[in-house]
Amino acid sequence: MSEKVLMKGNEAFAEAAIRSGCRYYxxxxxxxxxxxxxxxxxxxxxxxxxxxxxxSELAAISMAYGGAVAGxxxxxxxxxxxxxxxxxxFSFLCSTEIPLVILNVSRGGPGVGxxxxxxxxxxxxxxxxxNGDYHLIVFAPSSIQEAxxxxxxAFRVAEEYRNPVMILADGLIGxxxxxxxxxNPIPDAVREGILKAKPWALTGTKEGxxxxxxxxxxxxxxxxxNRIMEMDLKYxxxxxxxxxYETNRLEEAEVVLVAYGSTARIAEEAMELLxxxxxxxxxxxPISLWPFPYEAFDKxxxxxxxxxxxxxxxxxxxxxxxxxxxxxxxxxLSSRVGGILITPPEIAADVKKVLGVER
Amino acid sequence: MKPVFEYTRGMLPEExxxxxxxxxxxxxxxxxxxxxxxxxxxxxxxxxxxxxxILAHHYMNIDMCESTHGRAPAIxxxxxxxxxxxxxxTYQGDGDLASIGTGEIVHAAHxxxxxxxxxxxxxIYGMTGGQMAPTSLLGQKTTTSMDGRMQELSGKPxxxxxxxxxxxxAVFVERVSLDSPGxxxxxxxxxxxxxxxxxxxxxxxxxxxxxxxxxNWGVTPVKALEWMxxxxxxxYPLGNLKSPEEVK
Numbered sequence: 001m002s003e004k005v006l007m008k009g010n011e012a013f014a015e016a017a018i019r020s021g022c023r024y025y026x027x028x029x030x031x032x033x034x035x036x037x038x039x040x041x042x043x044x045x046x047x048x049x050x051x052x053x054x055x056s057e058l059a060a061i062s063m064a065y066g067g068a069v070a071g072x073x074x075x076x077x078x079x080x081x082x083x084x085x086x087x088x089x090f091s092f093l094c095s096t097e098i099p100l101v102i103l104n105v106s107r108g109g110p111g112v113g114x115x116x117x118x119x120x121x122x123x124x125x126x127x128x129x130x131n132g133d134y135h136l137i138v139f140a141p142s143s144i145q146e147a148x149x150x151x152x153x154a155f156r157v158a159e160e161y162r163n164p165v166m167i168l169a170d171g172l173i174g175x176x177x178x179x180x181x182x183x184n185p186i187p188d189a190v191r192e193g194i195l196k197a198k199p200w201a202l203t204g205t206k207e208g209x210x211x212x213x214x215x216x217x218x219x220x221x222x223x224x225x226n227r228i229m230e231m232d233l234k235y236x237x238x239x240x241x242x243x244x245y246e247t248n249r250l251e252e253a254e255v256v257l258v259a260y261g262s263t264a265r266i267a268e269e270a271m272e273l274l275x276x277x278x279x280x281x282x283x284x285x286p287i288s289l290w291p292f293p294y295e296a297f298d299k300x301x302x303x304x305x306x307x308x309x310x311x312x313x314x315x316x317x318x319x320x321x322x323x324x325x326x327x328x329x330x331x332x333l334s335s336r337v338g339g340i341l342i343t344p345p346e347i348a349a350d351v352k353k354v355l356g357v358e359r
Numbered sequence: 360m361k362p363v364f365e366y367t368r369g370m371l372p373e374e375x376x377x378x379x380x381x382x383x384x385x386x387x388x389x390x391x392x393x394x395x396x397x398x399x400x401x402x403x404x405x406x407x408x409x410x411x412x413i414l415a416h417h418y419m420n421i422d423m424c425e426s427t428h429g430r431a432p433a434i435x436x437x438x439x440x441x442x443x444x445x446x447x448x449t450y451q452g453d454g455d456l457a458s459i460g461t462g463e464i465v466h467a468a469h470x471x472x473x474x475x476x477x478x479x480x481x482x483i484y485g486m487t488g489g490q491m492a493p494t495s496l497l498g499q500k501t502t503t504s505m506d507g508r509m510q511e512l513s514g515k516p517x518x519x520x521x522x523x524x525x526x527x528x529a530v531f532v533e534r535v536s537l538d539s540p541g542x543x544x545x546x547x548x549x550x551x552x553x554x555x556x557x558x559x560x561x562x563x564x565x566x567x568x569x570x571x572x573x574x575n576w577g578v579t580p581v582k583a584l585e586w587m588x589x590x591x592x593x594x595y596p597l598g599n600l601k602s603p604e605e606v607k
Binding site for chain 2: 052058059060
């Protein structure tokens with residue numbers, strides 16, 4: 001492992017992608033993720049890679065599809081409204097089963113919204129803004145270190161499942177600096193083997209094999225249904241194999257907070273404040289947002305009085321929290337929106353309100 | 360004895376889904392013949408558009424992918440980055456290239472992408488059933504311009520070859536037509552040159568191919584070719600707009 005360095009989140013993500021074997025990046029400027037295209041434009045050519053500043057996010061995701069359909073390990077990044085423009089491509093990449101890693105450094109919405117951190121892309125990431133039966137596989141890191149560590153895994157999952165993987169980071173993780181240990185670059189031999197492991201890739205037939213065709217159009221309903229059911233098998237497998245989460249102090253909890261990304265770190269501080277007042281709070285931190293860790297909720301003790309979704313959005317993740325809670329507990333919401341970070345005292349106050357306690 | 364005509368190896372032995380009188384089949388064959396003659400079939404990657412020719416990969420015997428609507432030049436850009444030495448082309452209709460995909464085609468040309476775009480201009484949306492395209496002629500009746508295209512409502516038809524020729528990154532731009540055997544031969548020459556531009560890594564190449572859509576024009580195949588000569592060619596003049604010294 002390399003030594004600990006102090007890095008800005010966005011630059012650490014970009015460096016981690018390169019060390020994970022990514023050689024192709026296509027992007028369009030949007031705040032708060034501009035350090036990523038800037039970093040890639042500087043660093044990718046040094047390792048024989050390619051950076052293209054696209055004319056739009058629509059073009060960026062299309063270029064990414066082109067690079068990936070040709071067998072490359074491709075990375076794109078954007079932020080909320082830019083991610084909205086890429087939805088056409090996400091649906092298309094899922095239908096054509098083309099692997100890609102997407103980073104969303106999300107900000108406040110809807111519409112143009114603002115440029116401060118937000119988590120209101122939860123639906124966009126986990127429910128999809130594109131058409132049809134598809135899913136992105138979505139992971140949400142809560143620190144720069146975790147984001148950097150999950151990058152290579154994200155590429156491997158994307159290639160194994162032949163499906164795009166999104167890393168949903170918020171603007172806070174993108175913009176802050178933290179000490180981070182970068183992963184070692186994957187060996188050249190492994191990187192060079194990536195293309196060989198993709199027999200479906202468009203590489204030219206050399207007139208030595210039948211032509212490869214990557215397609216999304218199925219005019220016969222029976223063929224399309226078969227196609228969707230094949231994809232669904234993958235998604236069912238993902239639900240069994242890709243669920244990631246952490247729990248904290250669940251056993252002794254009387255109230256359980258559920259939070260992902262940087263909000264989870266704020267929620268942990270709120271737990272300390274509550275403990276000082278004699279309220280034992282536990283935490284479920286979903287790391288995979290799709291598939292969502294519903295099973296974590298089965299570990300919540302019966303004595304728990306409420307489960308509270310803490311998010312920088314108006315109850316988007318709360319839907320999944322309710323599904324996971326299966327009606328066993330009242331579910332509440334603690335949130336700030338518009339680019340405002342919720343504070344530990346605000347979370348603590350929301351918890352007390354839900355519990356109906358004034359201690 | 361040497362055969363005077365053979366089925367090109369670039370085309371698969373499939374019956375096409377194109378309508379009687381449609382010139383897609385001719386355009387497909389010309390591109391595949393040109394690649395075959397240069398021994399490039401195994402070194403080529405094609406991008407099919409949204410439109411009738413989304414099925415081009417059923418017929419063209421090369422590695423190909425489908426595209427989202429209008430994005431083929433961006434997709435070809437990504438392919439080009441991974442395979443700097445292959446031949447990469449897009450095959451696009453006028454709804455795809457001249458309407459929803461104007462951003463992608465203009466910027467692929469602007470970056471001087473070393474790809475070739477073959478632009479099938481038949482002055483109408485074919486696959487969706489005959490709606491007005493940016494290239495539909497003034498007065499042309501379509502399902503979204505039942506009284507004929509009106510300038511005050513929809514502007515005048517867009518001349519894409521001329522537009523692309525103004526961009527420095529586009530080094531080869533030619534408009535050809537498939538209305539007659541003579542023009543088909545000229546089209547083949549232009550296609551060959553456009554591929555040579557790519558082989559020599561000179562920049563972006565663009566071949567606009569005037570084509571027919573007898574079905575949606577509501578005429579017979581023979582009348583469709585006459586309509587091209589009488590209406591399209593006068594508005595869309597044929598000829599080379601730009602060519603580098605190396606392929607002249």
